[in-house]
Amino acid sequence: MKVNVGGIDRILRIVAGLAIIGVALAGISAWGWIGLVFLATGIFKFCPFYPLLGMNTCPMEEKK
Numbered sequence: 407m408k409v410n411v412g413g414i415d416r417i418l419r420i421v422a423g424l425a426i427i428g429v430a431l432a433g434i435s436a437w438g439w440i441g442l443v444f445l446a447t448g449i450f451k452f453c454p455f456y457p458l459l460g461m462n463t464c465p466m467e468e469k470k
Contacts, residue, residue, distance in 0.1 A: 409451045412463035419448030 411419065423445030430438030447453045456462060 407450070407452045409464050410456045410462045411447060411451045411453050412465055415463040416448045416451060419444045423448060 423441045423443070426437050426441030426444060428441075430436075430441060451464070
């Protein structure tokens with residue numbers, strides 16, 4: 407797995423995941439699974455859909 411989720415994208419995914427999980431704990435259980443996906447992609451810095459879409463929000467390293 408190559409890292410493809412950058413800084414701001416990662417923070418937004420983690421915050422959104424935690425918020426959705428919080429809503430799920432309040433009574434809407436199906437949303438909890440979606441929250442877990444956001445949280446996992448933020449923690450592991452990898453989104454399986456980005457390669458399919460040709461996207462990458464992780465900054466490129468300079469080649470020396």
